[in-house]
Amino acid sequence: GENVEQHPSTLSVQEGDSAVIKCTYSDSASNYFPWYKQELGKRPQLIIDIRSNVGEKKDQRIAVTLNKTAKHFSLHITETQPEDSAVYFCAAADTGNQFYFGTGTSLTVIP
């Protein structure tokens, strides 16, 4: 089955700096890659996603890049703000409807 690895497990940045979280996947059949933000005790919220036929997608301060050949994808947050502090999860999914999640990155934005 699919194996998704996520790094780093914790990340601290100064407010205004950029944050990058990286994930790798193993199954070339995976074709959909969402990112979720989860605040403490709350539900994961979809923040951005990308399909395998696209190399990059941007939504305001958030962007995701995908390298199908290397089987890795990354989340980029620019101009970080304290409210960006949360746990971020990447995932990979195929047409079989199964989602495989990374182990999460705890991001802390220091004011």
Place this chain on the structure above:
Amino acid sequence: DGGITQSPKYLFRKEGQNVTLSCEQNLNHDAMYWYRQDPGQGLRLIYYSQIVNDFQKGDIAEGYSVSREKKESFPLTVTSAQKNPTAFYLCASRVSSATNEKLFFGSGTQLSVL
């Protein structure tokens, strides 16, 4: 609030007891999922269902059971066979479409053992 409702928010289980976690959605989604979340770990799939009256085991199905009698409902029973049930349980749903894969989560149930 996303259209997926989980209840209760907190649940306590005594040893040897079965407990059932509720998940209801009004999004008309075909597929529903149950995930277990432990501290420092990702979300692990327990069971999923793509249509009514059908469901498949995920990676950690042992000690759990589900039913899918209605499209809107996908309850999870944590049986006494699950020896380490303390975790945060998340239900999710999505439209079963090759072009719309977005997965939406409920607000979760924290299960603890007394």
